[in-house]
Amino acid sequence: MRESDVPDDLAETLVTEEQITAKIAELAAAIDADYAGKDLLLVAVLKGAFVYMSDLVRALSGQVTVDFMAVSSYGAGTRSSGVVKINKDLDTDITGRHVLIVEDIIDSGLTLSWLLENLRSRGVASIEVAALLRKPDAAKVQVPVKYLGFDIPNAFVVGYGLDYAEKYRNLRSIAVLAPHVYA
Numbered sequence: 001m002r003e004s005d006v007p008d009d010l011a012e013t014l015v016t017e018e019q020i021t022a023k024i025a026e027l028a029a030a031i032d033a034d035y036a037g038k039d040l041l042l043v044a045v046l047k048g049a050f051v052y053m054s055d056l057v058r059a060l061s062g063q064v065t066v067d068f069m070a071v072s073s074y075g076a077g078t079r080s081s082g083v084v085k086i087n088k089d090l091d092t093d094i095t096g097r098h099v100l101i102v103e104d105i106i107d108s109g110l111t112l113s114w115l116l117e118n119l120r121s122r123g124v125a126s127i128e129v130a131a132l133l134r135k136p137d138a139a140k141v142q143v144p145v146k147y148l149g150f151d152i153p154n155a156f157v158v159g160y161g162l163d164y165a166e167k168y169r170n171l172r173s174i175a176v177l178a179p180h181v182y183a
């Protein structure tokens with residue numbers, strides 16, 4: 001889906017398809033160089049990261065394997081609470097593995113902070129984060145991100161895996177949702 005397919009629903013383009021493609025090429029080159037000769041496992045956090053994961057793995061030259069986790073926040077409201085429930089765990093035993101967590105967005109940072117500790121406790125050889133988007137103004141906890149795509153403003157963004165009410169995940173760019181859509 002392109003922005004021209006849902007023009008009334010979007011307020012502003014934040015990151016174009018071309019900018020995403022160029023950034024992924026740059027990040028993939030860095031990942032290839034850093035993990036040369038190593039056995040790398042990419043772990044994507046569902047659902048939002050599925051689009052980024054699929055483009056990132058195809059931009060890599062090295063041999064990698066992939067796995068997926070699904071998590072959700074406990075507690076009241078729609079915001080992250082920092083208390084996370086695993087809805088789908090990894091299929092892979094990550095003991096001694098080099099793990100790269102692939103995330104679409106870091107908002108409060110609470111999900112990723114919890115996930116980093118959880119996976120680290122399984123005895124990984126190394127663990128790093130590749131996040132396409134980060135909202136610095138929304139951070140409640142600082143998370144170390146080795147491979148970052150873009151810092152963005154604290155707005156309601158959709159596209160490239162990110163949803164509103166499960167929609168707009170298939171938008172090719174990243175855009176600010178028009179307020180009337182969620183008002």
Ligand code: PRP
Binds near residue numbers: 047105
């Ligand atoms: C989003 C995103 C991260 C998390 C970030 O997932 O994919 O996992 O929120 O928020 P935080 O930094 O405040 O913890 P979401 O819960 O919206 O689920 P989804 O990926 O299935 O859409």
